[in-house]
Amino acid sequence: MTGRPLHAMTVDVEDYYQVSGMEDRVCRSDWDQLESRVERSTDRMLSLFDDVEVRGTFYILGWVAERFPRLVKRIADAGHEIASHGYWHRLVYEITPDEFAKDITDSCDAIYTACGIRPTAYRAPSFSIIQESLWALDILVENGFTDDSSIFPIAGHDRYGVPGSRKDIHTRKTTHGPIREYPPSIARFGKAPVPVGGGYFRLLPLHLTVRAIQSIEKKHRPAMFYIHPWEIDPQQPRVKGLRRSAAFRHYIGLERTERKLRRMMNRLSFGTMTESRKDADRHQKKTADKRSDLNASISR
Numbered sequence: 001m002t003g004r005p006l007h008a009m010t011v012d013v014e015d016y017y018q019v020s021g022m023e024d025r026v027c028r029s030d031w032d033q034l035e036s037r038v039e040r041s042t043d044r045m046l047s048l049f050d051d052v053e054v055r056g057t058f059y060i061l062g063w064v065a066e067r068f069p070r071l072v073k074r075i076a077d078a079g080h081e082i083a084s085h086g087y088w089h090r091l092v093y094e095i096t097p098d099e100f101a102k103d104i105t106d107s108c109d110a111i112y113t114a115c116g117i118r119p120t121a122y123r124a125p126s127f128s129i130i131q132e133s134l135w136a137l138d139i140l141v142e143n144g145f146t147d148d149s150s151i152f153p154i155a156g157h158d159r160y161g162v163p164g165s166r167k168d169i170h171t172r173k174t175t176h177g178p179i180r181e182y183p184p185s186i187a188r189f190g191k192a193p194v195p196v197g198g199g200y201f202r203l204l205p206l207h208l209t210v211r212a213i214q215s216i217e218k219k220h221r222p223a224m225f226y227i228h229p230w231e232i233d234p235q236q237p238r239v240k241g242l243r244r245s246a247a248f249r250h251y252i253g254l255e256r257t258e259r260k261l262r263r264m265m266n267r268l269s270f271g272t273m274t275e276s277r278k279d280a281d282r283h284q285k286k287t288a289d290k291r292s293d294l295n296a297s298i299s300r
C-alpha cells in the first residue's frame, strides 16, 4: 500500500431467487424450475472486472457450482479468488451444526469438481454468523477453512450483525485453531451505521459510498465491499408476492448499479481479499519500520 489501501472486492455468486428475502416466496425445491440468470449476470460482472482490471473474491453457492461448472471455471481462469457461499443458502442460525458441516462440505465438493480449487474462505448467506451461531467458526476450521467474512460488526439489523465486534481484519480463536475474519465494512452517516455494498450501494448516491470508503482509508484500513451478480441485472423476472420491504431491498436501483460499480472501481483501488490483506500487512510493516527508524535516530 503506497498511499492508498487496496480495498477488497467480493461477489456473492447466487441467482436472484436465492436471496434470503425471497425464502418465504420461493421454495428451494422450485429453484430448478425458475429461469436462471446467474450465468449471464456473472459473465457480465466478469467482463466489467476485466475492463477495469480488478480481480475479486467470488463466494460461489454450491448449488450454482453444481449446475454451472463452466461458469466457476471461467471465474477461476480469469484469476479471481474462489470461495464458498455454502450450498443451499440457508441462514446459519436456522440450521444445526451437523447441517452446517454438510452444507459447507457439499459446496466445496461442487466447487472443487468444477474448477479443481477447494475453497478455504467462506461467507455465510446474509452474513448469518451472529452471536448465537459463532459455533460455525469451529466447524469451518475443522473443515480446512482459514478465512471467513460472515460477521457484520453492526447492531440493530434484522438479519445479521454482532454488535461491538472488530471492524478490521483480525484473527479469531476456535477450538480447532485460528481463523482470519474479514468483516464487511460499515460507514457512519451522522450517527447511523451503514453497510458498504449490496442494497445500500444501490440505494445511496455513488459519492456517499466513495466518501464512506475514503473515511475507512483515513484509518489506514482497507474496506470490504460486497455485491451480487443479480444486482446488475435489471431485466431479471420479478418475483410476485414479496413483502414490501423485501421487494424494496431487492429491486431498488438495479438499472444504475453496473454503471455505478464501474465508476467506483475506476476511482478507488480494489483487489481480492487476500491481495487486500497482504497490501494492508505491507503498509503496517512499513509504518512499524519507519517508527523504529525514528526511535533509533532519536535515541542516537
Ligand SMILES: [Zn+2]
Binding pocket: 012, 014, 019, 085, 089, 124, 125, 126
Ligand atoms: Zn447470498
